[in-house]
Amino acid sequence: MNDTRVTLSPEMKGRLAVGHDATLKPVPNWDIPAFAGAGALRSTANDMLIFLAANLGIIKTELAPAMATEVSVRRPTGVPNLEIAYGWHVFTGNGKTIYWHNGGTGGYRTFMGYDSKARVGVVALSNTSTPMGVDDIGHHLLDPEFPLAKIEPSKEHKEITLDSKVLDGYTGRYQLAPDFILTITRTGERLFAQATGQGRFEIFAEGQLDFFAKITELTITFQIGEQGRATALTLRQAGNVTPAKRIGDAPPAADRKIVHVAAEIFDRYVGSYALAPNFVLVVTREGDHLFAQATGQPKLELLPETERDYFFREVDAQVTFKTAAQGKASELILHQNGKDMPAQRAN
Numbered sequence: 574m575n576d577t578r579v580t581l582s583p584e585m586k587g588r589l590a591v592g593h594d595a596t597l598k599p600v601p602n603w604d605i606p607a608f609a610g611a612g613a614l615r616s617t618a619n620d621m622l623i624f625l626a627a628n629l630g631i632i633k634t635e636l637a638p639a640m641a642t643e644v645s646v647r648r649p650t651g652v653p654n655l656e657i658a659y660g661w662h663v664f665t666g667n668g669k670t671i672y673w674h675n676g677g678t679g680g681y682r683t684f685m686g687y688d689s690k691a692r693v694g695v696v697a698l699s700n701t702s703t704p705m706g707v708d709d710i711g712h713h714l715l716d717p718e719f720p721l722a723k724i725e726p727s728k729e730h731k732e733i734t735l736d737s738k739v740l741d742g743y744t745g746r747y748q749l750a751p752d753f754i755l756t757i758t759r760t761g762e763r764l765f766a767q768a769t770g771q772g773r774f775e776i777f778a779e780g781q782l783d784f785f786a787k788i789t790e791l792t793i794t795f796q797i798g799e800q801g802r803a804t805a806l807t808l809r810q811a812g813n814v815t816p817a818k819r820i821g822d823a824p825p826a827a828d829r830k831i832v833h834v835a836a837e838i839f840d841r842y843v844g845s846y847a848l849a850p851n852f853v854l855v856v857t858r859e860g861d862h863l864f865a866q867a868t869g870q871p872k873l874e875l876l877p878e879t880e881r882d883y884f885f886r887e888v889d890a891q892v893t894f895k896t897a898a899q900g901k902a903s904e905l906i907l908h909q910n911g912k913d914m915p916a917q918r919a920n
Contacts, residue, residue, distance in 0.1 A: 574623055577616040589615065590700040592680015595789045597701065600680040603871060618696050625687050625694030628672070644672055651751065667718045675708050678871070682706030688715050703789065705810075722813075730785045732777045739781070740764050742801040747817035749808065757806075758823045758889070766793065773888050829884050834877040839863045842894050842902045846916035854892075854907065854916060865892065 581589065594600050603613065626632040628640050647656040647663055656663040664671045673686030680700060684707045687694035695714045697707035705722050712719040740759045747755045749768070756767045757776075764784065767773040776784040776793060784793045791810045798804040808815045839858040846854045848867070855866045856875070863883065866872040875883035875892060884891045890909035897903035907914045 574616070574620040576620045577614060579613050579615070581615055585615070592678070593701040594680060595701070595703050596787070600702075601872075602680070603678040603866070618698055621685055621696040621698075622694060625685065625696065629687055629689060629692050629694055631692070664712075667716055669716050671712070671715050673711065673715075675706060675711075677702055677706060684708050684711030686711050686715055730777070730779050733779060734762070735778045735781070737762055739801065742797065743795050743803045743806075744823045745803065745819045746821045746823055747806050748820045749815050749817045754820070755806070755808065755817060756823050767888070773886075824889065829876070829878055831876050832878060834880055836861045838880055838900075841896060841900050842905070844902065845919040846905050847919050848907060848914055848916040853919065854905070856905075 576585070578585065589602075591599050592602060602615075623632065627634045627636065630637065634640075643659040644661055644663065645658075647658045650657050650662075654664055654666040656665070658672070661672045661674055664673065669688055670690065671686055671688050673684065675685075676683045680702050682699045682702055684697040685695070693715060695711050697711040697714070699707045709720070709722040713721050737759065740762070743764065744757050744759050747757065749755055752769065754769050758765050758767070758773075764776050764778070765773050766776050766786070774786055774788050776786050778784055782795045782797065784795075785791065789810070791808070794807045794809075795803040796805040796807070803819055805816060805818045808817060836858065839861075842856050842863065843858050844856055846856065848854055852868050854868075857864050857866070857872075863875040863877070864872050865875050865885075873885050873887050876886065877883050878891075881894045881896070882891065883893075888909075890907060893906045893908065894902045895904045895906070902918055904915055904917045907916065
C-alpha cells in the first residue's frame with residue numbers, strides 16, 4: 574500500500590482530491606498531529622482494494638490470522654442485524670454477512686466493505702462531506718437488495734423571521750432513537766440543532782412550524798401542544814422520515830460576545846493538551862485567529878470572550894486557558910456538557 578501515508582510527497586499532493594463540505598465549498602484537510610491513525614491517513618481506492626484483498630485472502634499476508642481474529646469476536650449494537658467487531662461493523666441479512674466500515678473527515682466520506690463468502694470487496698470514496706455519505710452505494714454494490722437512499726429533489730426554501738418567544742417553544746431534547754438525541758437551542762434570534770456526537774448547526778424558519786438547514790438537505794417540522802410548547806418533531810433527511818418525541822429541556826445557551834485579543838496572546842496558547850490518554854486538543858494560530866482540533870474531529874475556531882476564555886460557535890463548549898511563567902499556557906479547561914475537564918499542556 575505505497576499510496577497510503579500521513580505525510581504526502583509533492584507528487585501525491587498533486588493527485589490529492591480537494592475536499593468539500595455539504596454545500597460544495599472547498600475545505601482544508603484535517604491534520605491530527607497526536608494520533609494520526611484517527612483520521613490523518615490519506616490513501617487511494619487501489620490501496621484500499623489491496624487491503625480488502627488481504628482480508629479476503631486473495632492476497633497472502635502474514636497478517637491473515639490477525640485479520641481473521643478481528644471479525645471473530647463480535648458484540649451486539651442494539652440495532653437489528655448489526656454487530657460490532659474489532660474495527661469492523663458486521664451486517665447479517667438477506668442471506669449475506671457483510672463486514673464494513675465507513676468514515677469521514679472535513680471534506681470526505683468513505684465506505685469499505687466485503688463479503689467473504691462471495692469473495693467480493695467494495696471501496697467507495699467521495700470528496701464531499703455529506704450526512705449520508707456513500708454508505709448506501711457501498712452496501713448496494715455488495716447486496717443489491719440493500720436499497721439506495723431516496724434523495725428528494727432540492728426544494729427552494731424561503732427564510733422567514735419568527736419572534737424569539739416562538740422559538741423558545743421549540744427548544745428541548747428530542748429522542749430520535751434510544752441513544753440518539755436531537756437538541757434544539759436558541760441563541761439570540763437564531764435556532765440551532767445538534768444531534769448526539771455531532772456539531773451544532775443553525776436551522777431557519779420557512780413557516781410557523783417548519784424549518785430547514787442550509788448546510789445539508791434537512792427539514793424539521795414541530796408539533797405543538799399547550800401554550801405553544803413543542804411536544805414532538807419530525808426530521809426529514811435523505812428520504813427518511815423520523816419522528817421524535819420531546820423528552821426534556823435543552824441546556825440554556827448563553828449569549829456570548831467576542832472581544833479583541835492580540836494575536837501575540839494567541840501564541841501563548843498554541844500547543845497540544847491531553848484531555849485523556851487517547852484524546853488530545855491541538856490549539857493552533859492562523860493569522861489573527863485561534864483554532865482547536867480534538868482527536869478525530871474537525872478544526873474549529875476559538876472565539877475570545879476574555880483574554881483567557883474562549884468559545885465555539887459550532888458546539889456548546891468553552892475553553893479557559895491557565896498560564897504559568899512568561900504568560901505561556903500550562904493547561905486548559907474544557908467546559909462541556911456540564912463538566913469541567915482539565916488538560917495539561919503536552920508540548
